Each structure stands twice: as C-alpha cells, then as structure tokens.
Amino acid sequence: MTSDQVTVVLIAACWSLGVGVVGALVGWRIRRAPIRWSAGLIAVVAVGGVVAGVVGTARAMFLSTHDLSVVVLVCGVSGLVSAVFALLLARTLALSARRLRGMAAAVGAGQDVQRPVGDPAEMRAVADELARSSDRLRTAQARERQLEQSRRELVAWVSHDLRTPLAGLRAMAEALDDGVATDPRRYHRQMLTETNRMASMVDDLFELSRIHAGALNLTLQPMVLRDVVSESIAGAAPVATTRGVELGGNVVPDVEVRADAAALSRVVGNLVMNAIRHTPADGVVLVEGHSTADAVELTVSDGCGGIDPDDLESVFEVGWRGTRARTPGPDAGAGLGLAIVRGLVEAHQGTVTVSNHGTGCRFVVRLPA
Numbered sequence: 001m002t003s004d005q006v007t008v009v010l011i012a013a014c015w016s017l018g019v020g021v022v023g024a025l026v027g028w029r030i031r032r033a034p035i036r037w038s039a040g041l042i043a044v045v046a047v048g049g050v051v052a053g054v055v056g057t058a059r060a061m062f063l064s065t066h067d068l069s070v071v072v073l074v075c076g077v078s079g080l081v082s083a084v085f086a087l088l089l090a091r092t093l094a095l096s097a098r099r100l101r102g103m104a105a106a107v108g109a110g111q112d113v114q115r116p117v118g119d120p121a122e123m124r125a126v127a128d129e130l131a132r133s134s135d136r137l138r139t140a141q142a143r144e145r146q147l148e149q150s151r152r153e154l155v156a157w158v159s160h161d162l163r164t165p166l167a168g169l170r171a172m173a174e175a176l177d178d179g180v181a182t183d184p185r186r187y188h189r190q191m192l193t194e195t196n197r198m199a200s201m202v203d204d205l206f207e208l209s210r211i212h213a214g215a216l217n218l219t220l221q222p223m224v225l226r227d228v229v230s231e232s233i234a235g236a237a238p239v240a241t242t243r244g245v246e247l248g249g250n251v252v253p254d255v256e257v258r259a260d261a262a263a264l265s266r267v268v269g270n271l272v273m274n275a276i277r278h279t280p281a282d283g284v285v286l287v288e289g290h291s292t293a294d295a296v297e298l299t300v301s302d303g304c305g306g307i308d309p310d311d312l313e314s315v316f317e318v319g320w321r322g323t324r325a326r327t328p329g330p331d332a333g334a335g336l337g338l339a340i341v342r343g344l345v346e347a348h349q350g351t352v353t354v355s356n357h358g359t360g361c362r363f364v365v366r367l368p369a
C-alpha cells in the first residue's frame, strides 16, 4: 500500500468513525422508540459514514468541486433508497412484533394461538415458545380444575360418610341416656365399632392431605421385603381366617428395598386388606415379591372375580369404591385406601398398577431398586 492510500484509509476511517460515534449516541437515546427509528438511523449512519469519509478525503486530496458534488449526489441517492428499504424492513419487523403481542394476549386469555409462518426465525422461535407455554398453561389449568373437582367431591363424600355413622351414634347415645336401649351392651359395642371406623377414616384423610400437600416425611432405609410382607400377613391373618380366605406369601428371601418402613407396611396392608375383602370364602390371596433388573416388584393377587376393565384406573381415585353411587353397605370402605397406596408409592418414585388375572385381579407395586 502506498503512503497516499494509507493516508486515505486513515482520513476516511476517522470521518466515518466520527459519524458512527454520533450515530451510536443517537441510537442509545432512541433505544426505546419504535423499531423503524432504529432502522432509519442505521441507513442514515451507513450513508452518512460513506459521505463523511468521501468529503473528508476529497478535501484532503484536493478533489475538484464538480467531482465531489457528483460523488455526494450519488451517495445521497443511494442513502435515500437504503433508508426506504430499511423502513420497509422495520415495518415487517414491527408487524411481526405486533403479531407476537397478539399471541401473548391470546395466551393470557387462554385462547388458541396461531403460529406465524412467514416471520423471521427469531420471531418464530419466540412464537413457538409462546405456543408451548400456552399448551403448558392449558394442561395445568385442566389439571387444576380436575383436582378442584375431586377435592369438592371428596368433601361432599366425606361429610356424607361421616354424617351417617354420627347420626347412628347420636341415636344410640340418646337411647342409652333415656334408658330405652333394650340391649345396652350391643349398643356399646356398636358405638365402639363406628367410632373406630370413623377414626381410621379421619386418619386416612389426614394421610391423603399430607400426600397431596407434599408434606410426607419419608425416611428411606434398606429393609428386607420379606419381613415387611410377613408382618402385614400376620396382621391380616385373623380377618382372612374369619372370612375363610386363604392368605399366602411367597417372597424371595434377601430381596432388599429402600423405603420408609411405616409407608411400605401401609401400602402392603391396604392392598392385602382390599384383596381379602373382595375375595369370596375359599378364595386365595397371594402376596409375592422379587427383584428385577432395576426394580423390586411386589404383587398382591386375589380371587375377586375381576374388575370391570373400564374401572381399572378408577380404583386409585380418591373416593372410588366400585361404583360412583354413594350408598355404601355396612362393609364398605371410604375409597381412600388405594389413593393412599398410589400416593405413597409415587412418593418413593415407584408405580402401582392393577390388571385382571385368572379369577381375580393383581396389584403390582414397583419400587426402584
């Protein structure tokens, strides 16, 4: 490069830089203005920088006035054309931004959002993100509505279920108080049974509310599955004997599981009691346990005659007890046991499923090994 060229480069760079700095300051001042202002500024700074460079160099190089005016004219016309195109581009961006604003408003209002197809990539990315947020919002709202509905149903059912035994208790207490009870001992026994049933129902409700509130305090520790199952079977054996149901266990020795002791025995206990309650006399309830590659599996099979396939998922719902009708017989539970089982198992990162098998149904609990 000759020394003349170096001088030209330096002079042009200084003048253009001056315009660039002024442009940057103006850009900073108008940074909150509509996008077309910034686009216009870019065109003005680009052309202004060229003009300033040309004029500065021409003066230093003693270019003729005629040549200089031609160059400035050419720059001015190109500048005008660039400014028009910059404004057109800005308009496209502004329209795209307006569409995004519309989308955001639709997300807020819970309406369907339509993704723009012809917008620039960045705007489309924002639009896609908005559409995903909208989907997540809808799912969360649907879940919230469902939860609210089941909470309302639960309160209604529980008040119904508590009112009936309470009315019975009051009638018996009044009869005893008036001295008109023909068989006071039977009344006392009956009152005790009802009180126990209500107490266990309130316990279950308390447990469920702790599960739903995420307030469970689980202490996970390694334990031998066979011990937990043996304990539950021993606890349930008298009921099974009374009902003529054969209760058996077949758990592979030494299978260990990491779980909360109280929670796991509640899970096994609830499943075993259900199985006994739904198996006719002379039927068999079998509890099995073994480990697989990545889990410990506990299976409770019974002879209940099968559950209607349409109801297989409903059994885990709070308040479900074989029918949507709320007219429980004397033996009916509150429909809380399996909801508690699922809540406790999921708190252990496990799963519980049910299927029909042979003459009954089979509940399978899988806990991570």
Ligand SMILES: Nc1ncnc2c1ncn2[C@@H]1O[C@H](COP(=O)(O)OP(=O)(O)OP(=O)(O)O)[C@@H](O)[C@H]1O
Binding pocket: 204, 270, 274, 275, 276, 278, 302, 304, 306, 307, 315, 316, 320, 321, 322, 323, 332, 333, 334, 335, 336, 337, 338, 339, 361
């Ligand atoms: N082993 C089973 N065999 C057949 N049906 C079952 C079995 N376990 C549960 N069910 C059905 O699922 C319903 C819900 O069971 P769940 O244990 O949640 O409530 P429950 O036994 O009725 O009352 P709770 O356990 O609160 O005393 C039962 O009422 C019954 O209809």
Ligand SMILES: [Mg+2]
Binding pocket: 270, 273, 274, 333, 336, 337, 338
């Ligand atoms: Mg139950």
